[in-house]
Amino acid sequence: MSGITFSRRVFAIAGATIVLAGCQVVPKTTTAPPAPTPAPTAGPTEEVLPEDETRHRVALLVPMSGENAPVGQTLANATTMALLDTNASNLRITTYDTASGAAEAARRAVADGNKLILGPLIRENVGVVADIARSRDVPVITFSNDAAVAGGNVFVMGHVPEQSIERSVRYADANGANSFAAIIPDGDYGERAEAAFETSVRGVGGNIVAEEDYQRNNTSIVSAAQRVAQAGGFDALLIAEGPRLAARAANEIAGRGTPTQIIGTELWSGEAGIAQTRSLDGAIFSAVSDARYQTFANAYEARFGNAPYRIGRLGYDAVLLTLRISNDWRVGRDFPTSMLRQDGGFIGVDGPFRFGRSGVAERALEVRKIENGRVTIVSPAPTKFDD
Known part of the structure; x- marks a missing residue:
């Protein structure tokens, strides 16, 4: 199966010597090298966004202020972590705050020459971001889990x-x-x-x-x-x-x-007390595998000092798939959207996933059963897509 595999470098714990190999993250965004989490400020300008000849410009549109700021911060930190863990050298990720206006964030992102947008977070912002991005042939990979917003230049990364x-x-x-x-x-x-x-x-x-x-x-x-x-x-x-x-x-x-x-x-999924709920004994439910998530969460906490929101893994995986495609993407050219629909898909924190014709991420799910005070896997998630 084609995709990104997890090496020893991925999820390296904080304190290990990891060099970013020249991968620049624009100052004053939250995708800066790990340190005490910086407070969000205004977005990039021509003065702080230099010319790129060897790096792809990718925009991250998430809320960095307001009530959803902690979630946006997790996503921003997770993208940084993915860059560091993979020692990437050909991506520049710039963060734009959607809380102060998703339309303005999108306009600035495309004006700054970004060829791919990761985000936004909430479905209400997807339409306006997609419309602005479409005018420059920029695809949008949203973290929303609403399949209804997919299609055209919009791809849904969330778990539907x-x-x-x-x-x-x-x-x-x-x-x-x-x-x-x-x-x-x-x-x-x-x-x-x-x-x-x-x-x-x-x-x-x-x-x-x-x-x-x-x-x-x-x-x-x-x-x-x-x-x-x-x-x-x-x-x-x-x-x-x-x-x-x-x-x-x-x-x-x-x-x-x-x-x-x-x-x-x-x-x-992720509800710790569910196994002790007597009336749910024998119940089943399906979710992505947690086999890699705890490793991700531990590495995130070691690096940033607090536990991530679970949605942070989508930010990490979005960078991994971008890096996978970057091998066939010339700097300064439009993002090769067709590469998102690779038959074999991609591998991320949540296991295999791929985008079908609908633009929604299809995920490999396992079936879990609550039995005798434990949650067990009764049908494992596939390790690859066979068709």
Whole structure:
């Protein structure tokens, strides 16, 4: 499989001698060499963004002020870490603060000659950034997890819930489930989960017995679970909710006396207390492998002094794929967008991923099961894409 492999240099711990081999990160952005995290200031100007003859210009558009600044800081730090860990010499990454205006950040990014945009973080900013970037033929790799914004010059790097639901439904079907029900929250996430559930069940030839929606609170989800339990006739139930509320719904289902395969979503990943939740014993959910994440998190904390937000791994992986493609990208030329759709895909912190025609990152997911106070892997993630 083509892609980037993880060598000993990747995730090197802080304090090790790692030379950046001339890879410049523009001053006054957060993608500076590791040190006490600098406070964000104004973006680059002609005075601080020198001419490049050997480096590709890449823009990072993330919030560096306001309420989402800590998340943006993690993404910025993670891109720096990827540059340092790989000893890159041909990328210049400049950070632009979207909190002060995503449109202005995008305009400055393309005016400064950046040929690729990593970001923005939130879906509400994707459209305006993409429109401005399109005028200069600059592709956008967003950290959003909304598949609806993909297409054209926009590629979605985030983990989309639809893939987790599909993987779990296929696993449940392969293990004897045929009749499905679902408890779905109101709102955008619920709409996406419901569409993915219905498509996935149809895809395996299963039957949908019942679907109930609810508002995201204790009383509403319990009522929805009671209605589903009264409907009966199903052997697998999707609860498209985080583990706390899902446990309340599962408790209502357990009382009906018929064995039911509870299916969770990617929202359960990384929840430390989930294994001790009795009503979720036997439940399954799908997520990317955590095999490399802890190494990444430990290295990040050693370098920057605090734990990263989990989304930081997307910033790291975005740099890895850019470096992989840079071998076929001439400095000063447009980014070779077609290279993002390599059949073999890429390898990152979360394992294999690739962009299909839709522009959404397809990821290799594993299925996990909660059993006897532990979370175990019952179906490992593929190590490569076979088709």
